[in-house]
Amino acid sequence: xNPKSELFAYLKEILQNNANEKSLNWLDEKSxxxxxxxxxxxxxxxxxxxxxxxSKENLNLDQEAKRKAHSLISGFQPEFWNILxxxxxxxxxxxxIEKEEWLAAIKQLxxxxxxxxQQALYASLSLMPYPEEMIPRSIExxxxxxxxxxxxxxxxxxxxxxxxxxxxWNQMVLxxxxxxxxxxRIQQLDHRRNPALAEIASDFAHERWAAGRNVMxxxxxxxxxxxxxxxxxxxxxxxxxxxxxxxxxxxxxxxxSDFPAAKALLNxxxxxxxxxxxxxxxxxxxxxxxxxxxx
Amino acid sequence: xPMYIDPHIHLVSRTTDDYEAMHKAGIVATIEPAFWLGxxxxxxxxxxxxxxTLVGWERFRAxxxxxxxxxxxxxxxxxxxNIPLAEQVMELLPLYxxxxxxxxxxxxxxxxxxxxxxxxxxxQLELAKEVDLPVLIHTPHRDKKRGTTRSMDVAExxxxxxxxxxxxxxxxxxxxxxxxxGYWAGFTIYPHTKMGSERMVEIVKQYGPExxxxxxxxxxxxSDPLAVPKTADxxxxxxxxEEHVQMVTYKNALxxxxxxxxxxxxxxxxxxxxxxxxxxSGNSVLRGGQVPRVEGPSDRVEN
Numbered sequence: 001x002n003p004k005s006e007l008f009a010y011l012k013e014i015l016q017n018n019a020n021e022k023s024l025n026w027l028d029e030k031s032x033x034x035x036x037x038x039x040x041x042x043x044x045x046x047x048x049x050x051x052x053x054x055s056k057e058n059l060n061l062d063q064e065a066k067r068k069a070h071s072l073i074s075g076f077q078p079e080f081w082n083i084l085x086x087x088x089x090x091x092x093x094x095x096x097i098e099k100e101e102w103l104a105a106i107k108q109l110x111x112x113x114x115x116x117x118q119q120a121l122y123a124s125l126s127l128m129p130y131p132e133e134m135i136p137r138s139i140e141x142x143x144x145x146x147x148x149x150x151x152x153x154x155x156x157x158x159x160x161x162x163x164x165x166x167x168x169w170n171q172m173v174l175x176x177x178x179x180x181x182x183x184x185r186i187q188q189l190d191h192r193r194n195p196a197l198a199e200i201a202s203d204f205a206h207e208r209w210a211a212g213r214n215v216m217x218x219x220x221x222x223x224x225x226x227x228x229x230x231x232x233x234x235x236x237x238x239x240x241x242x243x244x245x246x247x248x249x250x251x252x253x254x255x256x257s258d259f260p261a262a263k264a265l266l267n268x269x270x271x272x273x274x275x276x277x278x279x280x281x282x283x284x285x286x287x288x289x290x291x292x293x294x295x
Numbered sequence: 296x297p298m299y300i301d302p303h304i305h306l307v308s309r310t311t312d313d314y315e316a317m318h319k320a321g322i323v324a325t326i327e328p329a330f331w332l333g334x335x336x337x338x339x340x341x342x343x344x345x346x347x348t349l350v351g352w353e354r355f356r357a358x359x360x361x362x363x364x365x366x367x368x369x370x371x372x373x374x375x376x377n378i379p380l381a382e383q384v385m386e387l388l389p390l391y392x393x394x395x396x397x398x399x400x401x402x403x404x405x406x407x408x409x410x411x412x413x414x415x416x417x418x419q420l421e422l423a424k425e426v427d428l429p430v431l432i433h434t435p436h437r438d439k440k441r442g443t444t445r446s447m448d449v450a451e452x453x454x455x456x457x458x459x460x461x462x463x464x465x466x467x468x469x470x471x472x473x474x475x476x477g478y479w480a481g482f483t484i485y486p487h488t489k490m491g492s493e494r495m496v497e498i499v500k501q502y503g504p505e506x507x508x509x510x511x512x513x514x515x516x517x518s519d520p521l522a523v524p525k526t527a528d529x530x531x532x533x534x535x536x537e538e539h540v541q542m543v544t545y546k547n548a549l550x551x552x553x554x555x556x557x558x559x560x561x562x563x564x565x566x567x568x569x570x571x572x573x574x575x576s577g578n579s580v581l582r583g584g585q586v587p588r589v590e591g592p593s594d595r596v597e598n
Contacts, residue, residue: 041389044389044390045389045393048390048393048394048395049393051394051395052556108390111343111347112343112346112347112390112391113347113350113351114347114350114351114354114394114395114396115350115351115354115355116395117394118351145352145355146351146352146355147355148355
């Protein structure tokens with residue numbers, strides 16, 4: 001099987017485990033029609049009407065299915081997808097026409113999409129045939145204020161880390177902070193940390209403090225590799241916080257820093273060091289706790 | 296607390312204060328008919344972005360206040376008079392009419408009752424039949440009585456089932472014929488211009504609650520987004536039975552627009568299983584049973 005038909009087979013399989021026969025028959029019929037005719041209108045209509053056949057419940061996937069997704073496309077995490085967007089993606093992948101026409105048709109689809117259609121489109125950027133052509137569109141998508149759409153691009157999506165230039169990557173991460181989204185769900189976040197982003201994150205923390213507001217603890221993950229004299233002042237403040245969750249974020253940032261003063265500051269909190277080394281404190285756990293209790 | 300549906304309101308023109316007040320007053324669902332914006336559009340792209348707003352941003356904005364937002368799609372009668380533009384809008388409509396939460400073709404019908412208006416009204420009746428959607432008819436402000444009769448005549452000429460048509464903006468002069476012919480009769484409670492709540496009470500007393508639907512049609516003009524709950528309160532005060540109040544301010548609208556298959560009571564009674572990605576800054580959580588969703592103030596996006 002070539003990679004494309006392997007992906008078709010995979011999506012089909014996970015849909016089979018998550019939808020009823022009537023809906024699957026509809027999907028078969030429409031995807032065949034779209035593939036055979038290459039008709040834009042047939043595709044648009046089926047893409048919209050998929051909502052009549054598939055629910056917005058999350059896909060239910062076993063470990064094997066999750067692993068397989070990743071092996072097909074690195075970073076593909078359909079366990080964060082719903083059934084409807086999976087069906088829509090399946091239809092989209094069957095719409096295969098000449099490149100320029102395809103790009104024009106997809107542009108129209110993005111521009112006229114409803115909330116959930118946009119979610120499906122942005123989340124599937126990495127599965128699309130010309131992902132590099134979609135960079136301006138994905139950057140435009142990040143300008144949204146609809147959380148659902150922003151999340152589709154920024155969270156559990158391999159696209160931004162591969163394709164976003166640094167400026168846009170930094171803007172996306174900062175916007176995620178602004179919108180209090182779970183940073184641990186941004187793929188390859190550590191890999192793409194950079195000094196400019198650390199500066200921006202620190203400035204943001206100062207703005208929040210000036211306004212008498214608290215700072216999400218995951219933010220210090222962005223600063224950690226670049227801790228210097230200046231950032232130490234921020235972390236001293238964090239370690240003096242009365243909120244233990246904020247302290248945990250500060251401690252983890254300090255723990256992964258090579259800056260000598262960072263070690264010294266952290267040594268005053270042996271219980272936090274111990275918790276980090278036992279895996280009780282991790283960025284994921286901090287992020288989860290923050291989402292559950294503070295947002 | 297009683298639940299209300301406002302089946303005709305132009306929310307793109309309303310503030311977040313309105314949304315908060317509506318939610319507090321018990322409005323659980325709204326329908327936003329595609330209309331004009333107070334001045335005529337000159338480019339088809341303006342229609343495209345407007346239609347996209349109705350299924351995208353406005354739907355999202357409403358959800359932030361715990362209100363489920365639906366819309367109707369159509370080319371309004373005023374702008375039907377710009378024929379070259381209207382033709383382009385007609386080409387655009389198929390992209391939108393099949394979308395989730397589009398509960399009717401509308402609001403369409405007559406304004407000045409010109410030839411162009413007649414042409415695009417008829418074309419859209421055909422579109423509604425093709426995609427199995429109800430129709431929301433806007434009746435004209437001037438020459439209303441004859442315009443209303445004509446709207447129904449033409450709909451029947453096109454083989455439409457009156458039970459699938461909501462004739463809106465009725466008054467004492469039009470209501471009898473609309474009901475007698477089997478249509479749903481919409482009433483817009485508009486301060487100063489159309490129906491006031493007191494007149495509405497009299498109409499329900501006279502004609503009963505069957506197929507009568509109250510709305511605010513609140514827009515960018517002087518109008519009241521709380522017209523539906525306020526009218527319901529006045530009806531109660533004036534001795535109209537609770538069951539009748541519920542019919543004209545909730546049940547009838549639901550019955551008429553759910554013919555589309557795009558509107559279900561469960562949409563607000565049982566919030567769908569909300570996954571993490573759907574959380575608005577994280578606060579939106581499933582609350583099952585018979586209690587409508589209630590979201591807190593932290594449910595807002597910082598711009």
